[in-house]
Amino acid sequence: MKASVFFGPKRKLEVRTLAIDSPMANEVLVDVAASGLCHSDYHHMTGDIPHPAPAVLGHEVAGLVAAVGESVTGFKVGDHVVSCPSLFCGKCLQCVTGNTHRCESRPGRAAEAKSRLSLDGEAVHQFYALGGFAEQILVHENSLVTVSREMPLDRAAIIGCGVLTGVGAVFNSAKVHPGSKVVVIGCGGVGLSIVQAARIAGAGQIIAIDRVAEKLEIARKFGATDAFQGGDDAVAQVRELSHGGADYVFEAIGIKHLIEQGVQMLAPGGLMVMVGATRMDESVSIPVLWTLAMEWRIQGVRMGSSPFTRDIPTYASLYLQGKLDLDTMIAERIGLEDIDRGYATMLEGKHTRSVVVFDDVMKHAAAQ
Ligand SMILES: [Zn+2]
Numbered sequence: 088m089k090a091s092v093f094f095g096p097k098r099k100l101e102v103r104t105l106a107i108d109s110p111m112a113n114e115v116l117v118d119v120a121a122s123g124l125c126h127s128d129y130h131h132m133t134g135d136i137p138h139p140a141p142a143v144l145g146h147e148v149a150g151l152v153a154a155v156g157e158s159v160t161g162f163k164v165g166d167h168v169v170s171c172p173s174l175f176c177g178k179c180l181q182c183v184t185g186n187t188h189r190c191e192s193r194p195g196r197a198a199e200a201k202s203r204l205s206l207d208g209e210a211v212h213q214f215y216a217l218g219g220f221a222e223q224i225l226v227h228e229n230s231l232v233t234v235s236r237e238m239p240l241d242r243a244a245i246i247g248c249g250v251l252t253g254v255g256a257v258f259n260s261a262k263v264h265p266g267s268k269v270v271v272i273g274c275g276g277v278g279l280s281i282v283q284a285a286r287i288a289g290a291g292q293i294i295a296i297d298r299v300a301e302k303l304e305i306a307r308k309f310g311a312t313d314a315f316q317g318g319d320d321a322v323a324q325v326r327e328l329s330h331g332g333a334d335y336v337f338e339a340i341g342i343k344h345l346i347e348q349g350v351q352m353l354a355p356g357g358l359m360v361m362v363g364a365t366r367m368d369e370s371v372s373i374p375v376l377w378t379l380a381m382e383w384r385i386q387g388v389r390m391g392s393s394p395f396t397r398d399i400p401t402y403a404s405l406y407l408q409g410k411l412d413l414d415t416m417i418a419e420r421i422g423l424e425d426i427d428r429g430y431a432t433m434l435e436g437k438h439t440r441s442v443v444v445f446d447d448v449m450k451h452a453a454a455q
């Protein structure tokens with residue numbers, strides 16, 4: 088099967104033909120219909136966060152189950168599935184208390200077993216145990232969830248990481264309450280998901296900040312009540328617009344000075360929600376006395392604090408009910424050979440998500 092292979096930082100991805108094993112035990116083989124370009128793959132493409140090579144990146148996948156291992160009971164051939172990087176064991180303390188996203192022992196293949204993917208006999212790594220930029224993925228069943236057959240699989244794919252992270256940050260991590268004042272810094276796929284979820288949660292004011300005017304327009308369409316291009320006076324602008332600060336500030340990019348600005352935008356008792364991933368060694372500076380006096384709180388978010396087997400189907404149904412707009416979130420559909428260009432376009436900042444689509448599987452799924 089064909090896959091886009093990562094051979095190391097700052098090198099172009101190459102489409103190659105890989106060998107893929109058959110599913111063992113709890114594994115599922117999936118024909119990929121669609122695979123989203125999320126920013127976290129890009130951190131590895133640049134080398135900001137190290138990743139072993141060769142590897143297949145990509146981790147927002149939707150597709151059709153092609154085969155299952157002998158121990159799989161939750162999936163059958165033909166099921167429509169979405170993947171999630173939050174592979175979980177189901178047995179550790181975090182899992183049994185509903186926090187599968189914080190699983191302490193993610194199940195994998197035995198070290199002595201044959202690798203799932205290989206190129207000319209050499210093992211190929213799967214990013215997040217998925218490896219979605221490929222015609223097929225061979226994964227543990229606890230990386231997958233079924234979704235309704237009515238759900239278009241290209242839009243389902245982006246729920247698997249970006250939308251799950253943004254919407255989950257609002258509903259699970261922050262628990263935004265009706266009438267509250269919300270600031271969203273960064274309006275890419277995750278930030279725009281936060282804007283939409285804040286609207287669904289009944290926020291009274293949603294202030295969107297991004298450097299790109301086109302994204303601010305989309306943010307307004309999705310429910311932002313105010314939107315402006317950030318800058319040195321962003322804190323003052325938020326304080327004026329909100330009459331004293333925000334109850335929740337979400338930083339969805341992962342930039343030091345934006346996180347630091349975000350803290351200063353909080354109202355007394357406000358919550359700073361850090362969603363965007365930074366470089367490995369990044370730290371931020373926070374004014375301690377103000378944080379004490381104002382009782383500011385700080386929360387990190389991992390994969391939307393989501394038990395994904397509950398939340399991915401839930402967010403798919405919000406789409407089918409017309410409450411969560413995923414159509415506008417996808418700016419372009421591309422082929423496996425266009426991923427480098429897709430990331431370059433994303434970095435220009437002018438559009439939201441590019442999604443790799445495999446037309447044959449999309450058509451097959453739609454016909455079912
Ligand atoms: Zn676990």
Ligand SMILES: [Zn+2]
Nearest residue numbers: 125127248249
């Ligand atoms: Zn992601």
